[in-house]
Amino acid sequence: MFLSERSCILVGVSRPRQFDPSEVVDRSMREFWAKGYRDTSVGDLVVATGVRPGSLYGAFDGGKRQIFVEALKLYSALIVPQKLGALERPGASLAEVRAYFDGLISDLMSPEGRVGCLMVNTTVELAAEDSEIANLTRGHMARLERNAERALRTAAERGEIPVGIDPAAKATQLMATGMGLMVVGKTNPGREVLETIVDAAFADLG
Amino acid sequence: MFLSERSCILVGVSRPRQFDPSEVVDRSMREFWAKGYRDTSVGDLVVATGVRPGSLYGAFDGGKRQIFVEALKLYSALIVPQKLGALERPGASLAEVRAYFDGLISDLMSPEGRVGCLMVNTTVELAAEDSEIANLTRGHMARLERNAERALRTAAERGEIPVGIDPAAKATQLMATGMGLMVVGKTNPGREVLETIVDAAFADLG
DNA sequence: AAAGTTCTTGAGCAACCATTCAAGTAAAGG
DNA sequence: CCTTTACTTGAATGGTTGCTCAAGAACTTT
Numbered sequence: 475m476f477l478s479e480r481s482c483i484l485v486g487v488s489r490p491r492q493f494d495p496s497e498v499v500d501r502s503m504r505e506f507w508a509k510g511y512r513d514t515s516v517g518d519l520v521v522a523t524g525v526r527p528g529s530l531y532g533a534f535d536g537g538k539r540q541i542f543v544e545a546l547k548l549y550s551a552l553i554v555p556q557k558l559g560a561l562e563r564p565g566a567s568l569a570e571v572r573a574y575f576d577g578l579i580s581d582l583m584s585p586e587g588r589v590g591c592l593m594v595n596t597t598v599e600l601a602a603e604d605s606e607i608a609n610l611t612r613g614h615m616a617r618l619e620r621n622a623e624r625a626l627r628t629a630a631e632r633g634e635i636p637v638g639i640d641p642a643a644k645a646t647q648l649m650a651t652g653m654g655l656m657v658v659g660k661t662n663p664g665r666e667v668l669e670t671i672v673d674a675a676f677a678d679l680g
Numbered sequence: 681m682f683l684s685e686r687s688c689i690l691v692g693v694s695r696p697r698q699f700d701p702s703e704v705v706d707r708s709m710r711e712f713w714a715k716g717y718r719d720t721s722v723g724d725l726v727v728a729t730g731v732r733p734g735s736l737y738g739a740f741d742g743g744k745r746q747i748f749v750e751a752l753k754l755y756s757a758l759i760v761p762q763k764l765g766a767l768e769r770p771g772a773s774l775a776e777v778r779a780y781f782d783g784l785i786s787d788l789m790s791p792e793g794r795v796g797c798l799m800v801n802t803t804v805e806l807a808a809e810d811s812e813i814a815n816l817t818r819g820h821m822a823r824l825e826r827n828a829e830r831a832l833r834t835a836a837e838r839g840e841i842p843v844g845i846d847p848a849a850k851a852t853q854l855m856a857t858g859m860g861l862m863v864v865g866k867t868n869p870g871r872e873v874l875e876t877i878v879d880a881a882f883a884d885l886g
Numbered sequence: 887a888a889a890g891t892t893c894t895t896g897a898g899c900a901a902c903c904a905t906t907c908a909a910g911t912a913a914a915g916g
Numbered sequence: 917c918c919t920t921t922a923c924t925t926g927a928a929t930g931g932t933t934g935c936t937c938a939a940g941a942a943c944t945t946t
Contacts, residue, residue, distance in 0.1 A: 488892035489942045510805065512718040516934055529894060531935065538934065588808050594863055598804040599716065601866040602794050612867040646873060647857075647880035654860030657800055660807040661818045667852060674853035678884055694922035695912045722904055735924060737905065744904065 495533050498523045500552075503545035507592040510599055511542055546610045549592045554614065557581075561621050568629040571622055571648065572676060578652060579668045582659035594656040619649045635679045644679070651675040701739050704729045706758075709751035713798045716805055717748055752816050755798045760820065763787075767827050774835040777828055777854065778882060784858060785874045788865035800862040825855045841885045850885070857881045 501522045505514050516538050520527060534540045555562060557577060561570040581587035589595075593614040601608040623645035629635045655671055707728045711720050722744050726733060740746045761768060763783060767776040787793035795801075799820040807814040829851035835841045861877055 487890075487944045489894080489944090491893065492942090510718075512716075515932075517932080526895060527935070528896085528937080532893070590804070590808075595804055597863055597866050598796070598801055601868075602796075608867055612869075615864065615867065643876050643880055646876045650857065650860035650864050650877040651853075652860070653863040654856035654858070657803055657859040657863060658821065658856050660803050661814055661821065662807075663818075670849045670852045671856040674849055693914050693920070695914090695924080697923065698912090721902075723902080732925060733905070734907080734926085738923065 491529075491533065493523070493525050493529065493533075496548075498525055498530070498533070499541065499544045499548050502541050503548050503553075503592070506542055506545050507549070507595070508589050510595060512599065543607065543610070546592065546596065546607065550610070550614060550617075553592070554617070558618075558621060561625060566621070566625040566628065567632060568625065568634045568679060571625045571629075572672075575648075575652070575655070575672045575676075578655055578659075579665065579672065582655070582668060583665050588660065588662065590656045590660055594653055597653075615649055615653070618652060619645045622648045629679075639679065648675060697735075697739065699729070699731050699735065699739075702754075704731055704736070704739065705747065705750045705754050708747050709754050709759075709798070712748055712751050713755070713801070714795050716801060718805065749813065749816070752798065752802065752813065756816070756820060756823075759798070760823070764824075764827060767831060772827070772831040772834065773838060774831065774840045774885060777831045777835075778878075781854075781858070781861070781878045781882075784861055784865075785871065785878065788861070788874060789871055794866060794868065796862045796866055800859055803859075821855055821859075824858060825851045828854045835885075845885065854881060 498519075502514075502519050505518055505522045509518070516527060516530070519525075519530065519538070519541065523530070525533075530541070531537055534544070536543075558574060559570070559577065560566055561574045563570075582590070593611050596607060597611040601611055623641045626635065626639065626641035626644055630637070630639065630641060651671065655668060658671065659668065704725075708720075708725050711724055711728045715724070722733060722736070725731075725736065725744070725747065729736070731739075736747070737743055740750070742749075764780060765776070765783065766772055767780045769776075788796070799817050802813060803817040807817055829847045832841065832845065832847035832850055836843070836845065836847060857877065861874060864877065865874065
């Protein structure tokens with residue numbers, strides 16, 4: 475992962491690193507999230523983290539791109555679970571799927587939420603030209619789909635949704651609806667627009 | 681529009697421009713479409729158009745950004761009508777809406793189609809920070825919505841879709857589905873994924 | 887305390903960025 | 917043919933990019 479971990483843990487004989495690399499990734503993630511990969515310069519990362527270029531490149535072999543990859547992984551590990559919330563827990567059912575989408579709408583309605591989703595932004599900015607990064611964002615979409623499908627199966631078992639619903643297909647649609655929601659959300663729409671989109675996607679489940 | 685038009689038409693006394701500005705916009709559009717605004721340099725535009733920086737800046741007051749704005753407008757005037765096809769014609773009904781989405785899927789399945797939609801790419805890259813550009817992409821979404829709604833009303837009149845369907849709400853959902861489709865399409869998915877998304881969105885219309 | 891190792895610092899790298907400008911050039915009017 | 921006007925050209929602008937490197941500093945081991 476980080477160059478630092480091996481040297482910090484195994485080799486004790488040297489000057490210890492004066493910053494926490496995982497905190498650097500955290501702050502960098504928020505920078506990339508707000509401005510995108512291309513429009514975030516190494517200088518921006520230096521300002522955001524307080525760590526000089528030399529130390530940054532000493533800790534992250536692969537430079538800016540590697541920091542970005544780490545940022546994507548941190549987003550998956552830290553932010554996505556927050557957003558998914560109860561949907562990622564075993565007992566999740568229809569209510570948890572709906573709650574996830576309601577949360578997305580709430581986020582998009584706040585000014586700071588208009589940054590959208592780092593995974594969606596990255597997919598559009600970089601997926602076509604960087605296959606490693608494309609794999610990460612594809613994994614994110616698969617995760618959303620998997621959780622939605624599991625919850626829909628639970629909902630079907632409980633008789634909460636019509637028997638005609640195909641959980642796998644519906645989960646794929648809901649995932650795509652989420653992607654669309656993040657794009658539409660960028661244009662500063664009214665809340666009713668976003669609610670119309672989600673309501674329509676849930677119409678055949680109620 | 682272009683600086684050139686006034687000087688070319690009204691003032692005849694000077695050396696005429698040796699290139700066609702609208703062709704410059706066309707080629708620039710394809711460059712921006714493929715690589716995005718930030719990652720397309722003026723140097724790229726010089727190579728793509730064969731027009732030197734001086735002439736470019738002479739013809740387009742506002743530089744790279746203005747060329748991009750013109751490119752967006754050309755995309756709306758040239759590419760979008762191609763994609764919308766019969767959906768934009770008065771008699772359009774359910775079949776034309778469906779044909780539009782089938783066309784999107786076909787596009788996304790070809791390697792060169794993975795560039796996606798310039799409007800979606802631009803929304804994600806720039807809408808949050810450039811309100812003029814956000815207006816253009818918002819207008820694009822409104823156009824999709826308007827056409828879908830009109831076609832759905834026609835379909836309702838003809839009894840092609842269930843009476844319970846709200847054309848306006850369904851059109852909003854379909855527009856968002858299109859946005860989601862372009863994002864998912866960037867990750868090189870199988871055709872069946874995209875078809876599942878579209879089928880699910882049309883399920884309650886059949 | 888001295889040696890050894892790694893980190894930090896600040897300057898600085900070449901490459902590229904969007905943009906400008908003076909000089910040269912081509913067409914039309916007189 | 918000569919002036920006028922606008923366009924083309926090629927070089928060059930200052931600024932920023934991602935990244936590197938030598939020098940100094942801090943910590944552990946001997």
